[in-house]
Amino acid sequence: MRNDPDARRLLAAALDAYRAEVLPVVPPERRYTALMIANAMAIAARELDGLDAAGHAMMAAMIPLVGSDADESLSGAALSDRVDALQRRLCADIAAGAYDRDAGALLDCLDATVRARLAIANPKLLEG
Amino acid sequence: MAGPITDEALPALERWLAGAAGAGRVAVESVERLGGGAISLNLGAALAVSGGPLDGRHAVVLRIGPASGMAASLDKMHEFAVLCAARTAGVAVPEPLFACEDADILGGPFYVMRRAAGTAAGRLVVRCEAPQRDLARELGRTLGRLHRVRPDDDDLDLPLPRDGGAAAAAVRDYRAWMDGAADRDPVLAWGLRWLQVHAPAPGDVVLCHRDFRTGNYLVEDGRLTAVLDWEFAGWSDPMEDLGWFCARSWRFGRTDREAGGIADRADLYAGYEETAGRSVDAARVAWWEAAAYLRWAAIAIMQGRRHTSGTEPSLELALTGRLVPEIERDLLIHLRAIEQGA
Numbered sequence: 501m502r503n504d505p506d507a508r509r510l511l512a513a514a515l516d517a518y519r520a521e522v523l524p525v526v527p528p529e530r531r532y533t534a535l536m537i538a539n540a541m542a543i544a545a546r547e548l549d550g551l552d553a554a555g556h557a558m559m560a561a562m563i564p565l566v567g568s569d570a571d572e573s574l575s576g577a578a579l580s581d582r583v584d585a586l587q588r589r590l591c592a593d594i595a596a597g598a599y600d601r602d603a604g605a606l607l608d609c610l611d612a613t614v615r616a617r618l619a620i621a622n623p624k625l626l627e628g
Numbered sequence: 629m630a631g632p633i634t635d636e637a638l639p640a641l642e643r644w645l646a647g648a649a650g651a652g653r654v655a656v657e658s659v660e661r662l663g664g665g666a667i668s669l670n671l672g673a674a675l676a677v678s679g680g681p682l683d684g685r686h687a688v689v690l691r692i693g694p695a696s697g698m699a700a701s702l703d704k705m706h707e708f709a710v711l712c713a714a715r716t717a718g719v720a721v722p723e724p725l726f727a728c729e730d731a732d733i734l735g736g737p738f739y740v741m742r743r744a745a746g747t748a749a750g751r752l753v754v755r756c757e758a759p760q761r762d763l764a765r766e767l768g769r770t771l772g773r774l775h776r777v778r779p780d781d782d783d784l785d786l787p788l789p790r791d792g793g794a795a796a797a798a799v800r801d802y803r804a805w806m807d808g809a810a811d812r813d814p815v816l817a818w819g820l821r822w823l824q825v826h827a828p829a830p831g832d833v834v835l836c837h838r839d840f841r842t843g844n845y846l847v848e849d850g851r852l853t854a855v856l857d858w859e860f861a862g863w864s865d866p867m868e869d870l871g872w873f874c875a876r877s878w879r880f881g882r883t884d885r886e887a888g889g890i891a892d893r894a895d896l897y898a899g900y901e902e903t904a905g906r907s908v909d910a911a912r913v914a915w916w917e918a919a920a921y922l923r924w925a926a927i928a929i930m931q932g933r934r935h936t937s938g939t940e941p942s943l944e945l946a947l948t949g950r951l952v953p954e955i956e957r958d959l960l961i962h963l964r965a966i967e968q969g970a
Binding site: 532533536537539540543562584587588590591592594595597599600603606607609610611613614617618620621622625 | 663810811812813814815817818820821822825943944946947950951952953954956957960963964967
């Protein structure tokens with residue numbers, strides 16, 4: 501089933517209207533909640549747009565460490581499952597002490613992972 | 629009326645307060661929900677007391693426990709006892725008045741304290757052209773006074789850190805609170821591993837606030853008026869509170885001012901050493917700052933789950949769960965800085 505506009509476009513339109521027409525006129529005692537709503541909608545919109553890109557970035561960052569092949573054709577749930585499996589493997593290696601002596605390559609991977617997640621959760625922190 | 633102080637609850641509350649205050653009658657007026665307190669509910673109110681030692685009108689705050697408890701937080705009766713102990717130690721706190729264990733009155737135990745003046749909002753507190761060196765120094769002195777309270781000279785009924793001391797207990801707690809998240813998230817896995825490998829040996833154990841940070845103290849005209857939010861207090865390594873205070877998470881945009889966004893660490897540390905009777909161990913503080921990011925991440929995960937589990941649906945809790953990548957970023961910046969300094 502296809503809906504037009506789809507969830508992504510609906511959410512984007514709702515967010516635009518909310519920011520332009522509602523946020524400026526909410527009373528001060530509701531402003532905190534109003535800002536939280538705008539923030540939550542913006543995170544959800546970025547997630548709908550960018551979850552696969554984040555998944556591919558995380559997969560690419562982990563592959564040098566866990567020695568698996570990248571699969572650029574993956575998307576959606578299959579991609580999430582693959583990233584999850586790689587993360588679990590990496591977590592097990594970390595907990596077993598594999599990076600205790602030299603964490604250089606691991607830290608680079610973790611930075612890339614966090615950047616990919618921040619692109620959805622709070623992209624402002626990627627600047628500078 | 630606001631929150632749990634419904635028109636039905638009000639008469640029982642007023643009767644209880646009159647008994648606690650030794651008054652003929654207490655009227656609760658002007659109830660308002662106060663900001664902050666993602667875990668406890670804070671209500672501002674005026675008490676009109678007729679008779680007894682408190683005869684007169686008092687601006688107070690009622691602090692009521694959450695519907696779903698947090699693993700890390702004290703119940704309201706213990707929190708009240710800690711507040712009293714801190715006040716006795718010379719820490720600026722809102723004056724504790726009465727505590728009520730009876731959950732039937734407001735749906736959970738609660739306590740009443742005098743309302744202190746000032747603002748706690750982090751963004752406002754850090755907003756200052758020049759570094760607030762006097763404020764940082766006073767906060768250091770305050771923490772030093774608190775840390776003079778030791779397990780053997782107080783009858784606070786709080787658990788002592790077991791097996792391996794405060795650092796080892798902290799790592800165990802964070803892992804448990806994360807409930808499996810560190811098996812899936814490699815940043816959390818590395819953070820916990822790093823803490824475990826570098827854990828400092830057990831040392832002094834003192835009364836720690838454990839949420840001592842910008843945003844949790846009141847400032848009026850640039851001066852400290854009261855330290856708030858004592859629900860995480862417990863016996864721990866005194867360097868824990870300094871590491872938590874200096875974590876990047878509580879600098880509110882002023883990342884250059886490492887002591888809570890208000891000044892340099894040097895001012896905080898100097899004030900601390902004036903009153904604490906011990907010197908600051910910078911390496912230990914750095915370990916506890918790394919621990920701070922793991923602890924904050926664990927709390928954010930728990931807060932998010934309070935929403936997703938359905939026990940306490942709340943947009944604020946849901947969004948707190950999405951702070952984890954931001955906290956992880958700060959952790960990685962901190963761990964790299966330690967590595968480069970080593």
